[in-house]
Amino acid sequence: MTISSLVPRMSRICGPGNVVTDPLELRTYECDGLTSHRATPALVVLPCDAGQVAAVVRECAAAGIPFVARGSGTGLSGGAVPREDGVLIVMSKMRRVLEVDPLARRAIVEPGVTNLAVTQAAAPYGLFYAPDPSSQVVCSVGGNVAENSGGAHCLKHGFTVNHVTGLEVVTPSGELTWLGDGTGVPLGYDLLGAFTGSEGTLGIVTKVVVKLTVAPQAVHLVLAGYATLAEGGRAVSDIIAAGIVPAAIEMMDALSIEAAEAAVACGYPQGAGAVLLVELDGPATEVEAELATVMKIIEAAGATEVRTADDPAQRFAIWKGRKAAFAAVGRLAPAYIVQDGVVPRTALGDVLARISALSASSGIRVANVFHAGDGNLHPLVLYNDAVPGEAARAEEVSGAILDACIEYGGSITGEHGVGVDKSRYMPRMFSDDDLDTMQLLRCAFDPASLCNPGKVFPTPRLCGEVPGHHRAPHPAVVSGDAAAAGGDQGTAPQSPPMEIF
Amino acid sequence: MSEQPSTDHLKDVAGDCVHCGFCLPACPTYQLWGEEMDSPRGRIHLVSQLLDGAPLTPATATHFDRCLGCMACMTACPSGVQYDQLIEAARGWTEHPDQAPAGPPARADAPADAPAASPAAISAPARFARRSLRDRTTRAAIFAVFPYPARLRALTAPLRMAQRTGLDKWLAGSGLPAKVSPAAEAALRLAPPSAKRTAGQRLPERVAARGPRRAVVGMLTGCVQSVFFPQVNAATARVLAAEGCDVIIPRGQGCCGALSGHSGRHAEAMRFARATIETFEQAGVDAIVVNSAGCGSAMKDYERLLADDPTWAARATALSGRVRDLAEFLAGLGPVAPRHPVPVTAAYHDACHLGHAQRITRQPRELLGAIPELRLVELPDAGTCCGSAGVYNLLQPQAARELAVRKADSVLASGAELVISANPGCTLQISAELAQRGKVIATAHTAEILDASINGRPR
Numbered sequence: 039m040t041i042s043s044l045v046p047r048m049s050r051i052c053g054p055g056n057v058v059t060d061p062l063e064l065r066t067y068e069c070d071g072l073t074s075h076r077a078t079p080a081l082v083v084l085p086c087d088a089g090q091v092a093a094v095v096r097e098c099a100a101a102g103i104p105f106v107a108r109g110s111g112t113g114l115s116g117g118a119v120p121r122e123d124g125v126l127i128v129m130s131k132m133r134r135v136l137e138v139d140p141l142a143r144r145a146i147v148e149p150g151v152t153n154l155a156v157t158q159a160a161a162p163y164g165l166f167y168a169p170d171p172s173s174q175v176v177c178s179v180g181g182n183v184a185e186n187s188g189g190a191h192c193l194k195h196g197f198t199v200n201h202v203t204g205l206e207v208v209t210p211s212g213e214l215t216w217l218g219d220g221t222g223v224p225l226g227y228d229l230l231g232a233f234t235g236s237e238g239t240l241g242i243v244t245k246v247v248v249k250l251t252v253a254p255q256a257v258h259l260v261l262a263g264y265a266t267l268a269e270g271g272r273a274v275s276d277i278i279a280a281g282i283v284p285a286a287i288e289m290m291d292a293l294s295i296e297a298a299e300a301a302v303a304c305g306y307p308q309g310a311g312a313v314l315l316v317e318l319d320g321p322a323t324e325v326e327a328e329l330a331t332v333m334k335i336i337e338a339a340g341a342t343e344v345r346t347a348d349d350p351a352q353r354f355a356i357w358k359g360r361k362a363a364f365a366a367v368g369r370l371a372p373a374y375i376v377q378d379g380v381v382p383r384t385a386l387g388d389v390l391a392r393i394s395a396l397s398a399s400s401g402i403r404v405a406n407v408f409h410a411g412d413g414n415l416h417p418l419v420l421y422n423d424a425v426p427g428e429a430a431r432a433e434e435v436s437g438a439i440l441d442a443c444i445e446y447g448g449s450i451t452g453e454h455g456v457g458v459d460k461s462r463y464m465p466r467m468f469s470d471d472d473l474d475t476m477q478l479l480r481c482a483f484d485p486a487s488l489c490n491p492g493k494v495f496p497t498p499r500l501c502g503e504v505p506g507h508h509r510a511p512h513p514a515v516v517s518g519d520a521a522a523a524g525g526d527q528g529t530a531p532q533s534p535p536m537e538i539f
Numbered sequence: 540m541s542e543q544p545s546t547d548h549l550k551d552v553a554g555d556c557v558h559c560g561f562c563l564p565a566c567p568t569y570q571l572w573g574e575e576m577d578s579p580r581g582r583i584h585l586v587s588q589l590l591d592g593a594p595l596t597p598a599t600a601t602h603f604d605r606c607l608g609c610m611a612c613m614t615a616c617p618s619g620v621q622y623d624q625l626i627e628a629a630r631g632w633t634e635h636p637d638q639a640p641a642g643p644p645a646r647a648d649a650p651a652d653a654p655a656a657s658p659a660a661i662s663a664p665a666r667f668a669r670r671s672l673r674d675r676t677t678r679a680a681i682f683a684v685f686p687y688p689a690r691l692r693a694l695t696a697p698l699r700m701a702q703r704t705g706l707d708k709w710l711a712g713s714g715l716p717a718k719v720s721p722a723a724e725a726a727l728r729l730a731p732p733s734a735k736r737t738a739g740q741r742l743p744e745r746v747a748a749r750g751p752r753r754a755v756v757g758m759l760t761g762c763v764q765s766v767f768f769p770q771v772n773a774a775t776a777r778v779l780a781a782e783g784c785d786v787i788i789p790r791g792q793g794c795c796g797a798l799s800g801h802s803g804r805h806a807e808a809m810r811f812a813r814a815t816i817e818t819f820e821q822a823g824v825d826a827i828v829v830n831s832a833g834c835g836s837a838m839k840d841y842e843r844l845l846a847d848d849p850t851w852a853a854r855a856t857a858l859s860g861r862v863r864d865l866a867e868f869l870a871g872l873g874p875v876a877p878r879h880p881v882p883v884t885a886a887y888h889d890a891c892h893l894g895h896a897q898r899i900t901r902q903p904r905e906l907l908g909a910i911p912e913l914r915l916v917e918l919p920d921a922g923t924c925c926g927s928a929g930v931y932n933l934l935q936p937q938a939a940r941e942l943a944v945r946k947a948d949s950v951l952a953s954g955a956e957l958v959i960s961a962n963p964g965c966t967l968q969i970s971a972e973l974a975q976r977g978k979v980i981a982t983a984h985t986a987e988i989l990d991a992s993i994n995g996r997p998r
Contacts, residue, residue, distance in 0.1 A: 060599075061599055062585060062593055062636075063585075065584065066581040071559055079556035084574065109679055110563060112560040128574075130574070131572075131573040173559065173561070177560075301617045301619065362559075362561075364559065364617075365557055365616075367557075368559075368617070369618060372555075
């Protein structure tokens with residue numbers, strides 16, 4: 039079946055106004071927040087409820103047409119890049135907060151609801167939704183689930199996976215089902231945990247049950263300016279060594295400070311080589327005691343300027359600079375790559391030195407913004423796509439940074455996901471056996487490889503294929519611990535839907 | 540002189556967008572529909588496609604038409620994209636498809652995958668893809684009336700008659716206006732009840748400062764403001780005089796060109812701009828005080844509008860530099876006139892062309908907050924347009940109405956007894972929606988409340 043023959047069916051399911059076929063309109067969906075990967079979808083549909091999503095997916099499954107889910111289109115690894123031969127299922131019309139239960143400290147929301155809207159709905163009850171990606175004003179909760187998104191405050195409060203207790207999902211065969219029972223305590227296999235962070239490859243989220251966290255009694259933000267990143271890094275290590283777990287520890291280098299200042303006039307110390315933000319939250323007496331220790335450490339590390347803020351307006355003003363930093367870098371260069379490497383905190387200084395050397399030798403500027411508390415680096419590799427060859431050199435620097443992260447025992451992604459952008463780096467971190475084992479899970483959900491294909495894994499492969507062209511079947515299959523996924527060798531199984539629960 | 544900025548310049552502006560999406564939640568149409576093409580990021584993408592040579596399809600033109608031009612996206616944008624320049628260019632293309640980068644649009648009934656800018660697409664039948672006849676007629680009517688206070692005033696007499704006799708309600712109930720033209724229906728619904736008689740309220744050419752003179756200022760009276768809200772202009776003059784300003788109100792002043800400029804009628808906007816510049820140059824004033832947000836924003840933009848006109852560029856720059864919004868001017872000048880209590884709970888509504896286009900949000904709140912016994916409450920959606928947006932509520936009545944409903948909900952939930960706004964369009968829009976619900980919440984301009992406080996009398 040061709041995609042054009044799907045149009046009337048999709049129009050019947052979602053309503054004609056919610057099916058996009060105009061070529062110019064389709065192109066506006068060609069990329070997410072990472073513009074270096076683009077593909078114009080053959081068709082875009084905007085379903086309005088879970089039933090419509092399931093019906094759309096069933097049509098795709100029956101026709102053997104690939105599909106990709108998209109939330110607000112703010113992802114930074116190309117996880118929602120469409121397929122030119124497929125359907126893009128846009129969740130932005132499903133944005134109702136269905137329930138806020140202050141006693142159970144729980145909210146049920148549709149996937150298109152923005153991250154910040156959850157907190158806004160919870161705020162009247164003294165509650166908030168803890169994971170806070172910098173794009174929280176716009177990024178969708180459904181996208182957060184797909185990417186297991188983090189944010190500045192995940193150091194203390196945890197990632198999305200720690201705050202999602204139930205998901206209504208549409209499986210790649212079009213079945214509507216629930217994962218998790220809303221308590222957060224998995225019974226049997228933790229399918230909820232497996233689904234969260236699966237980057238849209240295991241199905242599409244249609245409802246999300248999230249934990250709400252009691253707003254802390256006291257919040258204190260400290261901003262410190264340093265001459266060098268190394269001095270700021272020392273403060274970070276010493277704070278953690280003192281046994282303090284701040285809600286957030288963030289650092290920015292001179293270039294990102296410059297960009298943030300230009301964008302939102304955040305008033306960070308002028309001429310500083312590094313700005314460190316340390317936020318403490320909790321019971322007032324605890325915060326007070328920790329603050330005294332943190333201030334001592336910060337000053338001992340050689341801070342040139344220290345400011346503190348405890349009222350929401352002042353804190354918001356300071357955070358604004360950090361949260362706008364990525365997009366603000368758009369003022370420094372026409373294009374940039376956002377990297378998302380992770381290194382052990384103790385290696386921060388060495389890796390930053392390596393990045394700076396890479397930048398110097400290549401002539402490609404790199405701005406650094408990072409979650410210093412958990413070693414999650416966000417180097418922003420700046421380039422001008424109008425200069426021939428510069429994009430390729432930036433890509434090279436970007437890859438070399440990830441190599442450095444792996445070399446120091448870290449990872450290629452902390453919170454942005456692998457998507458299409460970092461799939462080629464997966465073999466640098468994982469062995470073929472590792473990747474094949476991941477494929478087994480994926481194939482259990484999506485035997486026909488129609489659900490966001492081409493993401494996460496370096497080489498697209500149908501589930502029926504023998505993993506690894508030069509090798510025997512998966513060791514787990516050989517040993518009898520796992521069934522060969524997908525049935526017949528060499529052909530992709532089609533519907534009927536597989537029973538997986 | 541070209542009427543459109545160069546393609547290269549626009550490409551540079553569009554290139555500043557890094558596709559982060561921070562503008563999406565700020566955009567009223569994205570709030571309404573959740574579709575990329577009706578978000579700022581999507582519209583910038585569409586502009587880029589056109590700049591790269593894609594033909595202007597009817598669908599694309601619709602997305603530009605649906606933009607309110609509220610500029611909330613510019614406030615939200617961390618990358619500093621000058622969206623106003625892009626949307627104004629796009630509006631120019633929809634008004635004059637022959638000026639679009641790829642030439643005129645394909646026919647509406649052409650196959651969607653027709654090759655871009657093929658010779659066939661530029662031939663005669665292409666003209667059919669222009670706006671519908673009804674749309675063009677509506678626009679022609681609007682721009683033949685609104686920028687001309689005398690014509691606008693002439694229309695208010697039959698309107699008042701209809702309101703007095705109840706004919707307007709009968710008409711609305713009949714559903715007839717909606718059938719003839721959604722714009723006509725919207726105009727009837729939005730028209731203020733029993734517009735006050737304007738005779739005798741004509742302002743003098745000069746109002747002398749009370750006490751020592753601190754400044755000599757010119758005052759723009761506006762089109763909609765002068766016809767529907769003459770009392771606002773009177774209050775503005777009294778407040779300025781009370782604060783020690785000689786107020787010069789040039790007789791010959793006409794439309795500032797805001798409505799035309801914000802609707803892609805660049806040539807018309809330039810004509811109005813030149814006339815306005817000439818008028819105020821002759822007035823010999825330190826500053827030109829504007830009490831209508833849309834007008835102030837347009838006049839501050841003369842500099843860019845006339846940048847390519849060698850004989851006018853310098854004069855435009857000089858004039859734009861002297862334009863001040865009333866609240867901006869008063870906050871800068873500092874108060875001397877004593878304030879009396881105005882015991883009321885009021886919500887201040889940010890007009891988009893003040894809050895977003897001119898980035899003036901603090902000054903009106905400071906001025907109002909300094910009035911004894913006036914309790915100022917914030918609207919949770921203060922940054923979101925009420926749907927008025929110049930003549931948007933006439934051209935896109937459905938979307939405008941939905942936004943008005945949201946704004947009215949927010950006003951009612953705030954507990955305010957009074958809504959203060961610095962733009963006549965917003966006041967009309969919000970009042971009409973509240974009136975439809977039978978809610979009595981007063982609306983006023985910042986100037987009227989300051990006037991009431993300074994002169995110690997209730998409105």
